[in-house]
Amino acid sequence: MTQxxxxxxxxxxxxxxxxxxxxxxxxxxxxxxxxFFVLLGPSGCxxxxxxxxxxxxxxxxxxxxxxxxQDMSLVPPNKRPVNxxxxxxxxxxxxxxxxxxxxxxxxxxxxxxEIRDRVAEALELVKLGGFEDRMPDQMSGGQxxxxxxxxxxxxxxxxxxxxxxxxxxxxxxxxxxxxELADLQDKVGITFVTVTHDQDEALSMASRVAVIxxxxxAQLAPPADLYEYPANRFVADxxxxxxxxxxxxxxxxxxxxxxxxxxxxxxxxxxxVTGPHGADVWVxxxxxxxxxxxxxxxxxxxxxxxxxxxxxNLARGTIKGMSYLGDITLYEIxxxxxxxxxxxxxxxSRHDQEDFTWDDKVSMHxxxxxxxxxxx
Amino acid sequence: xxxxxxxxKSQKKSFAAVVTAxxxxxxxxxxxxxxxxxxxSFGQNAGPADIEISGxxxxxxxxxxxxxxxxxxxxxxxxxxxxxxxxxxxxxxxxAITFAAPKWRPWLLLGIMLPFWTNLxxxxxxxxxxxxxxxxxxxxxxxxxxxxxxxxTIVGMQPLEAWTPVQLLYNNFAVVLGLVYVHLPFMVLPLYxxxxxxxxxxxxxxxxxxxxxxxxxxxxxxxxxAPGIVAGVMITLxxxxxxxxxxxxxxxxxxxMIANVIERQFKRANDWPFGAALSFLLIYAMFILIAFQxxxxxxxxxx
Numbered sequence: 001m002t003q004x005x006x007x008x009x010x011x012x013x014x015x016x017x018x019x020x021x022x023x024x025x026x027x028x029x030x031x032x033x034x035x036f037f038v039l040l041g042p043s044g045c046x047x048x049x050x051x052x053x054x055x056x057x058x059x060x061x062x063x064x065x066x067x068x069x070q071d072m073s074l075v076p077p078n079k080r081p082v083n084x085x086x087x088x089x090x091x092x093x094x095x096x097x098x099x100x101x102x103x104x105x106x107x108x109x110x111x112x113x114e115i116r117d118r119v120a121e122a123l124e125l126v127k128l129g130g131f132e133d134r135m136p137d138q139m140s141g142g143q144x145x146x147x148x149x150x151x152x153x154x155x156x157x158x159x160x161x162x163x164x165x166x167x168x169x170x171x172x173x174x175x176x177x178x179x180e181l182a183d184l185q186d187k188v189g190i191t192f193v194t195v196t197h198d199q200d201e202a203l204s205m206a207s208r209v210a211v212i213x214x215x216x217x218a219q220l221a222p223p224a225d226l227y228e229y230p231a232n233r234f235v236a237d238x239x240x241x242x243x244x245x246x247x248x249x250x251x252x253x254x255x256x257x258x259x260x261x262x263x264x265x266x267x268x269x270x271x272x273v274t275g276p277h278g279a280d281v282w283v284x285x286x287x288x289x290x291x292x293x294x295x296x297x298x299x300x301x302x303x304x305x306x307x308x309x310x311x312x313n314l315a316r317g318t319i320k321g322m323s324y325l326g327d328i329t330l331y332e333i334x335x336x337x338x339x340x341x342x343x344x345x346x347x348x349s350r351h352d353q354e355d356f357t358w359d360d361k362v363s364m365h366x367x368x369x370x371x372x373x374x375x376x
Numbered sequence: 377x378x379x380x381x382x383x384x385k386s387q388k389k390s391f392a393a394v395v396t397a398x399x400x401x402x403x404x405x406x407x408x409x410x411x412x413x414x415x416x417s418f419g420q421n422a423g424p425a426d427i428e429i430s431g432x433x434x435x436x437x438x439x440x441x442x443x444x445x446x447x448x449x450x451x452x453x454x455x456x457x458x459x460x461x462x463x464x465x466x467x468x469x470x471x472a473i474t475f476a477a478p479k480w481r482p483w484l485l486l487g488i489m490l491p492f493w494t495n496l497x498x499x500x501x502x503x504x505x506x507x508x509x510x511x512x513x514x515x516x517x518x519x520x521x522x523x524x525x526x527x528x529t530i531v532g533m534q535p536l537e538a539w540t541p542v543q544l545l546y547n548n549f550a551v552v553l554g555l556v557y558v559h560l561p562f563m564v565l566p567l568y569x570x571x572x573x574x575x576x577x578x579x580x581x582x583x584x585x586x587x588x589x590x591x592x593x594x595x596x597x598x599x600x601x602a603p604g605i606v607a608g609v610m611i612t613l614x615x616x617x618x619x620x621x622x623x624x625x626x627x628x629x630x631x632x633m634i635a636n637v638i639e640r641q642f643k644r645a646n647d648w649p650f651g652a653a654l655s656f657l658l659i660y661a662m663f664i665l666i667a668f669q670x671x672x673x674x675x676x677x678x679x
Contacts, residue, residue: 055584078584078587079586084581087577088577092581093600094599103585103595107585107586107587107591107595151581
């Protein structure tokens with residue numbers, strides 16, 4: 001799969017309205033062959049509607065969807081080269097595992113011998129060998145999901161659609177399935193399109209993520225770009241945790257920029273932001289990119305913040321809240337102007353969490369390439 | 377439910393307090409009269425208003441005469457045909473209600489229930505008014521006939537001969553139609569409740585895997601609605617088997633069902649012992665049907 005990737009699904013100006021409610025608002029995007037594509041967004045943002053339109057269960061009010069170059073406007077769900085894994089798994093309760101997985105092949109008239117071989121192969125792929133005669137009500141949620149996966153994969157679809165595939169699993173199993181799904185996708189080489197509201201899921205599995213907000217694509221990017229270069233406040237806030245401060249752009253040159261934030265102080269960036277001078281902008285700063293220090297040990301602060309001019313990228317505050325999460329500790333710090341800022345600090349040694357406590361005066365600094373300036 | 381109440385053996389007093397009244401009620405007004413009628417079935421008339429319970433089996437012997445056996449069989453056939461028609465008509469109706477927009481569903485259900493709340497006698501007479509030789513059905517058919525006749529004259533053909541009203545009432549057709557009309561809600565409601573519980577994504581999954589609507593219906597919807605189908609068949613078949621009013625009012629001389637024969641024994645023939653014997657044969661037949669159904673249900677549960 002190193003050759004130039006062709007779009008397998010092309011979504012062209014697709015809108016979907018239910019009465020007065022616009023679920024999907026003029027979305028256009030391409031999903032490439034062989035990629036693990038994730039539609040990420042809060043509930044009610046239209047991501048599931050978009051997936052159901054690809055599957056054929058909903059018809060676009062406007063626009064077209066092409067799968068493998070073919071216009072799907074008049075193609076019913078049972079004639080589309082895609083298969084879906086439903087959120088509820090939709091495993092047929094009156095059939096055992098073999099009959100469930102072989103259902104689609106039986107319908108399309110594949111010979112008995114081939115059905116047996118392909119079902120066995122699919123069950124092996126999802127690690128359900130030995131479960132052939134089980135009934136769905138004798139299986140756990142995770143196992144039923146594997147049945148649903150095998151039932152779709154056995155059809156060898158061009159695209160596998162997954163609707164919130166991990167939402168019903170417990171945390172441990174979810175983490176394991178994230179790896180397994182990514183691994184499975186790599187093995188079968190089928191394009192996966194997954195819908196989720198869970199940003200961890202999206203970041204860990206996807207090759208590209210489309211963040212959907214109010215029926216529109218807020219940003220389409222690989223996971224790391226989404227996190228480090230969010231395009232707007234919605235994406236910055238929805239993907240991961242972030243501090244956002246409003247400010248004015250006071251300097252904007254190709255190799256440097258500065259923003260004056262009344263709440264946070266002077267922010268210096270070592271790159272340009274190409275925004276209108278004096279414009280209202282927002283600065284997004286991730287909690288883990290802020291260093292925490294005891295005031296008075298100022299030398300270390302200056303040393304670490306040396307990529308910014310004096311007086312920039314520094315802030316002082318008082319610790320008002322702490323939550324110890326084991327691997328990291330989260331601090332809620334009140335700044336001089338009263339605003340709160342969130343800082344996370346890895347517990348690199350066993351006693352790091354003891355360095356700070358409530359009401360400690362602290363100083364913070366961050367690198368000049370850490371803040372992101374958002375224009376919307 | 378609380379564990380304490382479930383374990384009635386350890387709460388004998390409160391259990392007795394709850395259960396005594398209904399048991400007494402059932403014993404006084406159901407078991408006792410039924411037992412008396414059951415005893416009558418082993419008796420003979422000793423005078424115009426006097427029955428001697430002599431332990432004779434003559435009544436049951438008489439019930440095995442072909443005349444009565446044939447009426448029993450015919451009742452079964454009519455009830456079975458009624459049930460089948462109710463199923464064929466009721467299934468699409470139940471599906472339509474299930475898949476209707478949520479705001480319409482209560483109204484559609486009301487439409488099914490409304491006739492149910494109207495007196496059977498009134499409904500039957502209303503249906504008869506529709507189906508009479510001067511009723512709206514005949515008028516409608518006559519209108520179509522005349523229209524066809526007029527079309528023939530337009531294209532230059534001989535007009536049809538004058539419309540003669542069709543005899544819709546007082547025959548077996550009328551009985552089956554009346555029974556289907558009366559029993560349709562009994563079929564639709566259990567079907568609806570079974571279909572309503574069906575997870576829609578199962579249907580979508582079947583479509584997604586390449587099955588058309590018919591295959592999805594046969595392979596997914598019908599098997600999963602089976603409990604509703606069985607329930608609907610049972611509560612349609614059993615009352616249809618004992619139907620009295622509809623064959624009495626809408627049937628002809630050859631369309632009497634077993635309940636009409638029983639009624640005649642108790643009233644005009646004044647032969648209570650024989651009527652009792654026929655009644656209990658009908659009750660036994662229903663028991664057998666119910667036993668079959670619960671055996672099947674148990675088998676499903678075990679599997």
